[in-house]
Amino acid sequence: xxxxxxxxxxxxxxxxxxxxxxxxxxxxxxxxxxxxxxxxxxxxxxxxxxxxxxxxxxxxxxxxxxxxxxxxxxxxxxxxxxxxxxxxxxxxxxxxxxxxxxxxxxxxxxxxxxxxxxxxxxxxxxxxxxxxxxxxxxxxxxxxxxxxxxxxxxxxxxxxxxxxxxxxxxxxxxxxxxxxxxxxxxxxxxxxxxxxxxxxxxxxxxxxxxxxxxxxxxxxxxxxxxxxxxxxxxxxxxxxxxxxxxxxxxxxxxxxxxxxxxxxxxxxxxxxxxxxxxxxxxxxxxxxxxxxxxxxxxxxxxxxxxxxxxxxxxxxxxxxxxxxxxxxxxxxxxxxxxxxxxxxxxxxxxxxxxxxxxxxxxxxxxxxxxxxxxxxxxxxxxxxxxxxxxxxxxxxxxxxxxxxxxxxxxxxxxxxxxxxxxxxxxxxxxxxxxxxxxxxxxxxxxxxxxxxxxxxxxxxxxxxxxxxxxxxxxxxxxxxxxxxxxxxxxxxxxxxxxxxxxxxxxxxxxxxxxxxxxxxxxxx
Numbered sequence: 001x002x003x004x005x006x007x008x009x010x011x012x013x014x015x016x017x018x019x020x021x022x023x024x025x026x027x028x029x030x031x032x033x034x035x036x037x038x039x040x041x042x043x044x045x046x047x048x049x050x051x052x053x054x055x056x057x058x059x060x061x062x063x064x065x066x067x068x069x070x071x072x073x074x075x076x077x078x079x080x081x082x083x084x085x086x087x088x089x090x091x092x093x094x095x096x097x098x099x100x101x102x103x104x105x106x107x108x109x110x111x112x113x114x115x116x117x118x119x120x121x122x123x124x125x126x127x128x129x130x131x132x133x134x135x136x137x138x139x140x141x142x143x144x145x146x147x148x149x150x151x152x153x154x155x156x157x158x159x160x161x162x163x164x165x166x167x168x169x170x171x172x173x174x175x176x177x178x179x180x181x182x183x184x185x186x187x188x189x190x191x192x193x194x195x196x197x198x199x200x201x202x203x204x205x206x207x208x209x210x211x212x213x214x215x216x217x218x219x220x221x222x223x224x225x226x227x228x229x230x231x232x233x234x235x236x237x238x239x240x241x242x243x244x245x246x247x248x249x250x251x252x253x254x255x256x257x258x259x260x261x262x263x264x265x266x267x268x269x270x271x272x273x274x275x276x277x278x279x280x281x282x283x284x285x286x287x288x289x290x291x292x293x294x295x296x297x298x299x300x301x302x303x304x305x306x307x308x309x310x311x312x313x314x315x316x317x318x319x320x321x322x323x324x325x326x327x328x329x330x331x332x333x334x335x336x337x338x339x340x341x342x343x344x345x346x347x348x349x350x351x352x353x354x355x356x357x358x359x360x361x362x363x364x365x366x367x368x369x370x371x372x373x374x375x376x377x378x379x380x381x382x383x384x385x386x387x388x389x390x391x392x393x394x395x396x397x398x399x400x401x402x403x404x405x406x407x408x409x410x411x412x413x414x415x416x417x418x419x420x421x422x423x424x425x426x427x428x429x430x431x432x433x434x435x436x437x438x439x440x441x442x443x444x445x446x447x448x449x450x451x452x453x454x455x456x457x458x459x460x461x462x463x464x465x466x467x468x469x470x471x472x473x474x475x476x477x478x479x480x481x482x483x484x485x486x487x488x489x490x491x492x493x494x495x496x497x498x499x500x501x502x503x504x505x506x507x508x509x510x511x512x513x514x515x516x517x518x519x520x521x522x523x524x
Contacts, residue, residue, distance in 0.1 A: 007300040031215055048413050105130045112136075117149045118156060126160045138163055145171075145194075164197050173199045177207065178221035191228035202231070209235050213243060214257030227264040239267045245275055249295030263300035285315070286329040291500060305340035314339040321347045322345030322366030333500060335373035346376045353380055357387050358401045372408035386411045386418075393422055399437045407440035418443050421451065429455055431467070439467040454478060 029139050095395065110120045112132045141163045142152060151219050152158060161167055174194075175181065187197070197203050207220060210230070215223060223230065233239050246266070247253055260266060282292050295302060305311050318338075320324060332339055347369070354360040354368070368375055390400045390410065403410055410418075421443055425431060438441055445451050454470050461482065473481065 049194045086261045096354055107134055108132060114160075118152055118159075120156065122156050123159065126157060128160060135159060138167075141167060145188060147188060151192075154189075161195040169199055170197060170203070173203060178218070179224055180221070184466055187225065187228045188287070191231065194228065194231055196245065197231065205235060206231050206233065208262075209239070213260055213289075214254070216257065219257075219261045220467070221263045223261060227267070230264055230267050233267065238270055241271050242266055242269050242275060245271045245286055246293075246296065248410040249279060251296055252288045254299045259297060262488070263304065265304055266300060273309075275303060278303060278305075280312070281307060281311065282332065285332065286326075287333060288500070291329075291333060295333065299336050302336045302340060311339045311342070311419060314341070317344040317347055318369065320344075321351065321369065322363045323369050324366070327370040329500060331370060331373045338373045338376060341376075343376065349380075350376055350378070353383060354404070355383060357416045358397060358404060360401060360404070364401075364405050367405055368408045372412070375408055375411065378412055383411045385415065386413075389415055390416065393436065395432055399433070402437055403440035406437075409443070409444050410440050414441055421445075421447050424451065435467050438509055439471075442467050442471065445471050457482065 026366070026520075106128065108126055109130075109132060110123075112135065113120045113123075118139075119443070136159070139152070142158065147158075174184075174187070179187065211217060211218060229238075243256060243260075243266075246259070247256065251259065266275075274279055279289070279292055283289055287295075315328060318328065318331065323331065351360070351362065351365045354365060355362075360368070387400060388403075390403065391397070397402065422436075423448060425436065425442070442451075450471060456469060458465060463482075470478075472473060475485065
């Protein structure tokens with residue numbers, strides 16, 4: 001065995017030991033060599049001694065004993081390491097260790113959520129923060145938005161949204177559009193999935209599409225606040241088909257923006273399941289297709305009435321309460337909301353009230369509903385006050401009943417205006433009460449705009465005519481009547497009735513897509 005020895009070189013302040021790994025030549029199966037370097041005693045006293053240097057071939061290790069110094073013991077050097085030892089300062093955890101750590105962290109997060117009352121069962125497979133502190137940050141932020149633990153349990157996947165990467169960018173974008181911060185709580189309860197969305201990829205294209213449907217930029221926030229789910233729709237899916245169908249049945253293209261602004265839920269309605277069956281049913285009752293289109297333009301929310309849940313049962317209730325089937329189209333056209341409410345209890349309540357205060361017969365109640373379907377929504381107090389007013393005017397119970405059946409609007413008109421009209425009727429026109437019993441619609445005409453001017457003209461000419469002949473016509477027709485030598489009996493119509501054709505008249509050119517909700521200002 002050939003061994004290259006070690007050399008020790010000394011200097012005044014240190015000892016340098018330079019070793020080279022031995023080049024081993026085996027002559028025997030096993031060999032061990034031990035060598036001790038001896039240093040003169042004067043140097044040994046000063047710097048210490050090298051006790052031994054051993055190389056063991058058998059176990060593949062080499063070791064050097066420490067250099068002991070009488071002056072400084074920390075200079076000790078130990079070299080001793082087995083080849084293949086896995087312990088190291090820079091060693092990385094194994095995949096198994098990493099998996100165990102993730103499981104442990106998720107268990108801590110789940111335990112924290114359960115402590116708050118949040119059920120984490122749906123969170124399996126969702127990427128969650130590894131620390132409780134981050135999940136606490138998300139929950140605190142959701143609380144600031146007004147969401148409760150119950151809201152989070154309704155959609156626990158919201159905990160997978162990062163505050164900085166998801167929530168804040170989405171809410172900032174909605175705020176810039178004009179969505180009010182006060183509506184964020186309702187908005188997120190309705191559609192919490194919006195927090196997962198990308199502003200550029202998901203939200204902005206939908207907003208642009210809505211503007212392309214003639215929804216004005218200022219109305220976009222109103223649409224989103226009312227129907228947040230629209231932000232999750234595909235551009236070429238239900239939204240486009242529902243709009244195309246409405247235009248196809250007669251809804252004016254220029255009215256689409258206004259229709260969608262007031263009832264954006266239409267964008268989520270499937271044509272085959274919702275809109276078309278509703279259209280077909282109303283047409284089957286006798287309402288012309290174009291009339292239905294006009295109803296949708298004025299009251300688009302009627303499309304939200306459940307056909308099977310509300311509309312059909314309401315129609316059956318009307319027939320049950322002595323409404324004639326032929327009158328159904330007129331009733332629905334006048335007051336579409338009548339088929340969207342829980343109607344039977346209202347019909348029963350109103351009929352019972354009118355029976356108690358004016359002895360109204362059941363069949364007469366059907367007539368009242370036909371002439372003024374809004375009667376189902378009148379308050380009991382209002383109807384009682386109007387009946388008392390008519391009695392105070394001197395009408396008998398029988399006369400009041402006839403007036404209500406002839407013109408149910410007398411149960412709903414503004415009482416102050418009715419008093420003024422009645423005072424003029426008594427003081428200036430000086431007609432008998434029977435004239436009002438025969439034509440109770442007198443109270444529906446404007447005192448200053450119609451009643452006074454026409455009465456003065458007739459009084460000057462000395463005409464004797466009924467209230468119906470005097471009032472129940474347009475201004476042009478009235479001027480034509482004044483040229484007659486005699487009053488034709490066929491022109492003395494009784495009560496004005498609803499004309500379905502008026503619903504289908506062409507719109508004026510200045511019509512636009514921004515509707516105001518129809519109001520019944522003439523009613524109480």
